[in-house]
Amino acid sequence: MTRTIRRWGPPVLLLTPSIILIAVFVYGLIGINFQTSLTDSHTAPQATGQAPTAFVGLENYFALLGDDAFQHSLKNLVLYTVVFLVGTMVLGFVWAWLLDKPIKGEGIFRSVYLFPMAVSFVASGVVWRWLLNSNEGENASGLNRLFQIIGLDFLQNPWWNNVTWGIAAIALPAIWQLSGYVMALFLAGFRGIPEELREAGRVDGASEWKLYRHVLFPQLSPVALSALVIVGHMSLKAFDLIMSISKPANYQTKVPAIDMYLYKSSFDYANSAAVGSILLIIVAAVIIPYLVHNARAERR
C-alpha cells in the first residue's frame, strides 16, 4: 500500500489538476453540448432554464443539414479551406525552397515572412477590410485602387461581396498570416535532412533538380502532413477574420463558426450547440487519426 502510494502518489498529484480541468472543460462540456443539441431549447426563457426543454433527438441536426443557409455555410467552409490550404502550402513551400540554400539576408526574409503570425486576426482584419474594399471604378480603394494605378484594372473585383466566391477573399489575409508558419515548418524539414543524403545524390551525379525531386521532396512528406493538418484544422475554426472583415450577418461570408455565434446571440442554444457539435465531428475526423498516427510513430 505505502509502496503504491509512493510510486503513484507524486505523478498523480502533479497531473491531477490538469486532468480534472481537461476532463470537465473539454470532455464533460463536449458531452453536455451534445446533450443540449438534442433538445428544443430555441428561445431565451428556455436557455435560462425557466421552461422545461424537451428531448428531440437528432431533429436539430436534420433541420440544420437540410437548411439552404446552413448548406451555404458548409460550402463556404469547404471553399475557404481549399483556398487557404493551397495558398499557405504553396507559398510556404516556395519560400522555404528559396531559402534552403545559403543566401545573404536569410534572417531578414525569414523574419518578415513570419511576422504576420504574431499579429491577431482582428488587427490584421482592420487593414484587410480596407484592402478588400469592394468599390470599383471611380470610388475604388484598397487593392482595387492599386490595380487601377498599376494598370491591371481587369483584376478589380467585389472581393468578399461576391455571394459564391466571396469567402475565398477572406482566405487571402489568412494566407498572408500563416504562409510564414508553413515556411518555417518546411525550412526546418529541409534542414533536418542529413547532409549525407544530399552528398550521396551529388556523388551519383544527380542534377540539382533530380536531387530535389527524388531525394529531398520525399523526405518532406511528414512535414507536409503536419502542416496540412495544423493549417486545415485552423481553417475549419475560421471566425475572427470573418467577424472583423465582413459582418456576422453577411450571408456571403458565413461559415458554421459564425452560425454558432448567431444562434447563441438569439438564445437558440440547441441549434448553436448542434453547429458546435458538427464542427467538432469534422475536426475530429481529421485530428484523431493524426494524433493516433503520431502516438504510434513515437512509440517506435
Place this chain on the structure above:
Amino acid sequence: MTTTSAPAPPIPPLHAGEGGAGPLPSARTRPTGGFTVGRTLRYAALLFFLLIVLVPVYVLFVTSFKGAGDASPTRAWALPTTWTTDNWVAAWDALAPALWRTLQMVIPASIIAAVLGSMNGFVLSRWSFRGANIVFTVILFGMFIPYQAVMIPLLQLMLGLNIPTGVPSLILVHVIYGIPITTLIFRNYYQSIPHELIEAARVDGAGMLRTYFSVILPVSAPGFVVVLIWQFTSAWNDFLFAVFFSSSQNGPVTLALNNLANGALLQNYGVSMAGALFASLPTLVVYILLGKYFIGGLMSGSVKG
C-alpha cells in the same frame, strides 16, 4: 534537429524530439560570393514576396498618420499630405482601458498555464508509466477541438458558478485551454534534457517531487520562455473567447479594436489603423526581441486559436 533514428519526421510538430522547442536552424554553410543567374533570380523572387508581405504594413502605417480628408479613395496609396498624430491620440484614448485589462488577464493566464504545463510535461516525459502516451494524447486533443463545441455549456457553467465576465472568466478559459499546448511544449523540452541528470538524482535517493523541484525546475527557464511567449501571444490575440465572455465595458483589446473598427457610423480608417498597430505592438515586440523562442513555440505545434 532530430538525432533519434532516421525515419522520424524531421520536425514532428507533435512529437518530442531533441530541440523540439529550439529555434529554427540556419543554413549549414555560409553564403559564398559571386553572381550566378540562379542566385539573382532567387533574390528577385524573395524580394518580390517580401514587398507583397509588407503591403498591409505600409497601408496601416501610412493611413494611421493621415488626416480626415486625406483618406479619400483616390489618394488611398499615397503618403499623407501632412503627417498628423491625431489618430494615434484618438486610438490610445479609445483602447487604453482595454489594453490594461488585457494585460491583467494575459499575465496570470500565462503563468498559471505554464506552471501546470511544466508539471504535466515532466511527469509525461520523465516519469513514464503505462498509459502515459494515452493520457498525453487525451490532453493534446483539447488543443484541436473547435471551442464552439464547448461554448454553450461553458457559458452556462460560468453563469452557474457566478464567475464575472471579462478578466476573471477570460483568465480561467485561457488557463484551461492553454494546458494542452503548454504540456506539449514542456514535454518536448524535458525530453531534450539528458537522462543522466534525472538518474543521478534518483540514485541520490530523491523522490519524484524532490527531483522536480530541485533538478528540473532550475533548468526549465528556456522552456518557460517559450511557453510564456506562446501563451502570452495567443491569449493576447484571442477574439473568440473575448466575444463570448466579455462586453465592450470589460473586454480585452481585440474586442475593443473590433468595436472601434466596426462600430463608428462614419468610418475613420486612420483611427482604426492606429488602433490596430497599438493592439499589435506587445506581440510584435515579443516577436522582435525573442524571435527565436517565438519560433520555438511554433515548431512545437502551436495551433491554438
